[in-house]
Amino acid sequence: xxxxxxxxxxxxxxxxxxxxxxxxxxxxxxxxxxxxxxxxxxxxxxxxxxxxxxxxxxxxxxxxxxxxxxxxxxxxxxxxxxxxxxxxxxxxxxxxxxxxxxxxxxxxxxxxxxxxxxxxxxxxxxxxxxxxxxxxxxxxxxxxxxxxxxxxxxxxxxxxxxxxxxxxxxxxxxxxxxxxxxxxxxxxxxxxxxxxxxxxxxxxxxxxxxxxxxxxxxxxxxxxxxxxxxxxxxxxxxxxxxxxxxxxxxxxxxxxxxxxxxxxxxxxxxxxxxxxxxxxxxxxx
Numbered sequence: 001x002x003x004x005x006x007x008x009x010x011x012x013x014x015x016x017x018x019x020x021x022x023x024x025x026x027x028x029x030x031x032x033x034x035x036x037x038x039x040x041x042x043x044x045x046x047x048x049x050x051x052x053x054x055x056x057x058x059x060x061x062x063x064x065x066x067x068x069x070x071x072x073x074x075x076x077x078x079x080x081x082x083x084x085x086x087x088x089x090x091x092x093x094x095x096x097x098x099x100x101x102x103x104x105x106x107x108x109x110x111x112x113x114x115x116x117x118x119x120x121x122x123x124x125x126x127x128x129x130x131x132x133x134x135x136x137x138x139x140x141x142x143x144x145x146x147x148x149x150x151x152x153x154x155x156x157x158x159x160x161x162x163x164x165x166x167x168x169x170x171x172x173x174x175x176x177x178x179x180x181x182x183x184x185x186x187x188x189x190x191x192x193x194x195x196x197x198x199x200x201x202x203x204x205x206x207x208x209x210x211x212x213x214x215x216x217x218x219x220x221x222x223x224x225x226x227x228x229x230x231x232x233x234x235x236x237x238x239x240x241x242x243x244x245x246x247x248x249x250x251x252x253x254x255x256x257x258x259x260x261x262x263x264x265x266x267x268x269x270x271x272x273x274x275x276x277x278x279x280x281x282x283x284x285x
Contacts, residue, residue: 052124052184
């Protein structure tokens with residue numbers, strides 16, 4: 001007697017299919033839909049994104065590392081001293097995120113405005129999440145699954161701790177809700193995010209005004225000569241107005257506060273609902 005066939009698994013409950021190349025589109029959609037649901041549930045209307053090196057530590061930790069390297073070779077001591085020198089950017093990111101979060105938490109609104117968001121890892125990311133948390137605000141971490149483990153820092157609000165497989169979906173969420181971008185000294189990833197947003201702004205592909213703060217003139221002037229691009233006619237002089245350089249947390253915060261107020265809270269704010277992430281702007285029924 002022929003045995004009846006077993007009930008086949010539902011496609012969305014079939015791990016073999018979901019993890020196969022054919023299931024890729026579902027995985028991509030999941031990295032859109034699941035964060036969207038959480039942002040809506042947590043009433044996050046928009047964000048301010050902090051970028052910068054994952055390799056910078058707090059001044060306290062950097063000094064400990066320098067002390068521990070006192071008996072090491074010259075190369076290790078040199079790196080430890082560089083860590084102490086660059087720790088000021090960690091402390092400045094922490095301070096700016098604190099000031100921003102303290103201010104934004106006082107904005108009378110039904111949803112949370114200008115929530116500090118980072119890539120969720122260590123370094124400048126940790127500093128910004130830490131500063132926001134010290135101000136008593138919620139703060140977002142958009143982490144990425146890498147071959148070398150990058151664990152979420154302990155200052156992210158647990159319900160807003162995300163882990164992505166696809167870089168492009170992670171970058172989508174960095175940009176989609178952002179009303180401002182703060183770029184601290186960093187490496188390839190930091191430059192990638194900076195120039196992506198500047199390119200979108202330059203080519204008018206953004207339906208909203210995104211403020212860009214580049215922090216630490218000493219570092220960036222040694223790394224990039226924007227005036228060279230202007231002199232070579234590679235960009236226009238007006239393109240230099242797409243960002244603001246800042247050298248203190250207070251200077252950066254004041255620029256953000258004034259710009260966010262003007263373009264997103266004041267009379268110059270966008271009048272079209274679509275410019276404020278319509279899916280997020282809706283409240284739950």
